[in-house]
Amino acid sequence: MSAPNAERPGLSYRSAGVDIDAADDAKTRIGRLVESTRTAGCIGEFGAFGGMFRAPTGGRPILVGSADGVGTKIKVAIDAGRHDTVGHCLVNHCVNDILAQGATPLFFLDYVAFGALVPAVVEAVVAGVAAGCRENQCALIGGETAEMPGLYTPPDYDLAGFIVGTVQEGETLGAARVRDGDVLLALASSGLHTNGYSLARRIVQERLQLAVDQPFPGEGGATVADVLLRVHRSYLAAVRPVLGRVHALAHITGGGLPGNLNRALPATLDALVDTRTWEIPNAFRVLEEAGQVARDEMYRAFNMGVGMVVVADPADASSVLASAEAAGVPAWALGHVAPGTGQVRFISQ
Amino acid sequence: MSAPNAERPGLSYRSAGVDIDAADDAKTRIGRLVESTRTAGCIGEFGAFGGMFRAPTGGRPILVGSADGVGTKIKVAIDAGRHDTVGHCLVNHCVNDILAQGATPLFFLDYVAFGALVPAVVEAVVAGVAAGCRENQCALIGGETAEMPGLYTPPDYDLAGFIVGTVQEGETLGAARVRDGDVLLALASSGLHTNGYSLARRIVQERLQLAVDQPFPGEGGATVADVLLRVHRSYLAAVRPVLGRVHALAHITGGGLPGNLNRALPATLDALVDTRTWEIPNAFRVLEEAGQVARDEMYRAFNMGVGMVVVADPADASSVLASAEAAGVPAWALGHVAPGTGQVRFISQ
Numbered sequence: 231m232s233a234p235n236a237e238r239p240g241l242s243y244r245s246a247g248v249d250i251d252a253a254d255d256a257k258t259r260i261g262r263l264v265e266s267t268r269t270a271g272c273i274g275e276f277g278a279f280g281g282m283f284r285a286p287t288g289g290r291p292i293l294v295g296s297a298d299g300v301g302t303k304i305k306v307a308i309d310a311g312r313h314d315t316v317g318h319c320l321v322n323h324c325v326n327d328i329l330a331q332g333a334t335p336l337f338f339l340d341y342v343a344f345g346a347l348v349p350a351v352v353e354a355v356v357a358g359v360a361a362g363c364r365e366n367q368c369a370l371i372g373g374e375t376a377e378m379p380g381l382y383t384p385p386d387y388d389l390a391g392f393i394v395g396t397v398q399e400g401e402t403l404g405a406a407r408v409r410d411g412d413v414l415l416a417l418a419s420s421g422l423h424t425n426g427y428s429l430a431r432r433i434v435q436e437r438l439q440l441a442v443d444q445p446f447p448g449e450g451g452a453t454v455a456d457v458l459l460r461v462h463r464s465y466l467a468a469v470r471p472v473l474g475r476v477h478a479l480a481h482i483t484g485g486g487l488p489g490n491l492n493r494a495l496p497a498t499l500d501a502l503v504d505t506r507t508w509e510i511p512n513a514f515r516v517l518e519e520a521g522q523v524a525r526d527e528m529y530r531a532f533n534m535g536v537g538m539v540v541v542a543d544p545a546d547a548s549s550v551l552a553s554a555e556a557a558g559v560p561a562w563a564l565g566h567v568a569p570g571t572g573q574v575r576f577i578s579q
Numbered sequence: 580m581s582a583p584n585a586e587r588p589g590l591s592y593r594s595a596g597v598d599i600d601a602a603d604d605a606k607t608r609i610g611r612l613v614e615s616t617r618t619a620g621c622i623g624e625f626g627a628f629g630g631m632f633r634a635p636t637g638g639r640p641i642l643v644g645s646a647d648g649v650g651t652k653i654k655v656a657i658d659a660g661r662h663d664t665v666g667h668c669l670v671n672h673c674v675n676d677i678l679a680q681g682a683t684p685l686f687f688l689d690y691v692a693f694g695a696l697v698p699a700v701v702e703a704v705v706a707g708v709a710a711g712c713r714e715n716q717c718a719l720i721g722g723e724t725a726e727m728p729g730l731y732t733p734p735d736y737d738l739a740g741f742i743v744g745t746v747q748e749g750e751t752l753g754a755a756r757v758r759d760g761d762v763l764l765a766l767a768s769s770g771l772h773t774n775g776y777s778l779a780r781r782i783v784q785e786r787l788q789l790a791v792d793q794p795f796p797g798e799g800g801a802t803v804a805d806v807l808l809r810v811h812r813s814y815l816a817a818v819r820p821v822l823g824r825v826h827a828l829a830h831i832t833g834g835g836l837p838g839n840l841n842r843a844l845p846a847t848l849d850a851l852v853d854t855r856t857w858e859i860p861n862a863f864r865v866l867e868e869a870g871q872v873a874r875d876e877m878y879r880a881f882n883m884g885v886g887m888v889v890v891a892d893p894a895d896a897s898s899v900l901a902s903a904e905a906a907g908v909p910a911w912a913l914g915h916v917a918p919g920t921g922q923v924r925f926i927s928q
Contacts, residue, residue: 238786240871243880246778250834250879273641274751280677285640285745292622293642296629297688297723297741305729328629339646341690341739374646374739379777380654381735388730390690390723392646392741396634402623428728429595437587485599522589530599531592 247379249347256352256375263356267363267370271336281371283337283394290399294333296324299390301484302427303458308385310442310455313354314361316389321362322464323424323483324393326538329466330479330494332403333395335368341390342375345382355389366466368393405496407477408567413547414491414501416564417468417554419537421460421513425484426531430458433521448512457513465538468557475546482533488574489530491539500570501541505578507564511535529576539564596728598696605701605724612705616712616719620685630720632686632743639748643682645673648739650833651776652807657734659791659804662703663710665738670711671813672773673742675830675887678815679843681752681822682744684717690739691724694731704738715815717742754845756826757916762896763840763850765913766817766903768886770809770862774833775880779807782870797861806862814887817906824895831882837923838879840888849919850890854927856913860884878925888913 273282478494554561622631791804827843903910
């Protein structure tokens, strides 16, 4: 090995943009947050190679897994320097996805990747994840914090999450349970949730020409960041008490009502959505007008106020609506299921 | 709503950089790959909100989960336009992480995020993931493909993965099983695996001034891409037949031997690693010299040829070594465990 050269100093991991001390600092900060999500199924301690959780027993349990991110909502968080909500969105999003199969959460793992790792930001992001885990009685059993110089441009970072829940075999929800004459019940979204942000950000920046700290039109003084960072709602509390009465659930994410409600339909039935049954919330109307976005495109890109659709027997509609109300989630009769070809049809008269 | 304005045309999701058709195309391409990983535990079909897998039964099964990425190895894949190996690395990395608890794989989910989604690249990435899943008898039950304009600069993308495996309660491996006098057995790495890439890339680009398609020094004509993209080795086949004889496993990832082998030690024992027992592979020596990297730093940033360390009773050493050899993994006696304070100590005489 040749001697170090003064003009070409020896390289280190840190000189290449990776700060192991920062990673250790972040890990220390995360420990307390992870502990706050501990549930009865947890085994072992924080810091192992893999997180451990007791497998569900009794009956014929099925594990349901889902992976997701928060899309470019993360850019709003970064622009606003408000890092403690997107993790909560991520968990709630994943909870809703497995709830659509009838599953309730067991545990969660996260992946956060930075251009330059800032321990306080890692802590804020994981604080959001932990808040979501606590809300949904879901243990945060592990995760990865990566520093990837050259891939992410500081202060950018990305966040992905992975959930595992469980449902008994024979109790899975879905299209196979849906019947002609079933009702469609809408559960209100809390905002844009985690979809349509690339379009929303472009409209806000280019058409409305608003920065994240400026008031969003028609929102009573709430800023762009306030409106766009509203936490993706979890429907677990609203739906869990009546899961046995539900035929299918559609989580309204990318693709909107037409691209998600169809996933809850068999090939012989259509979903008829009556668009007169709710008022599209202000934020979507502002984006639609400012961006001159076609109405069809709005329904594909955004949830338009409907975060989850419950498909159930008409006799169970009032129970489902009451359960949602009890959980503080506005809910209403959105339409019904009729013979068709697996399509979502909008009706307005 | 005001009429569309010719000077300010109506915006669409596509105009904001999100191509739903490309996402649908990618999803179609992925379906066949997902099917290729199907195992006995899988339930339901590709395309549901969450992937389903039968929970392990019999005895007292524990689920072990792990999340990971491939670090800036992804940048080598992007630079080389060779997208079908990093997914394999990712799965093998995750498999090794849960193997360290004694767990074997059940299922996997991936997250791939692009600046601009290219269906053929998604397909290649997922082909790598599926190859890793098939190698490890692990079902790919779901995942997320995201298009995030403004966060990733095309052609950049990132890849994260999540694994769930299982181990019987009472059969988990780890520091608590390790005894004074235990042997340390090294299982050879196949290359850099997925750690140290930010440093390695900087050395290759700035000091060696080599592009990804140029020959890497001393590798018989293999290019930089060939050497740096070698697939992270899975140790499942090598270790599974002898898991009952293993006390602890250390997967040598970020932090190297000193930062990972310590995780397999109780507070009262040290690991004594004899550095004379193996020759550090050429790629690490080239990087060390070209980067004038201190030897200690090399051991922290890279695996230096040791991808996994098995801690076992001396009486079981030959069985473990034979199992590794049978799986085609070079293995050797690396050192031993002695009274101490939970540290990894290098000895060379």
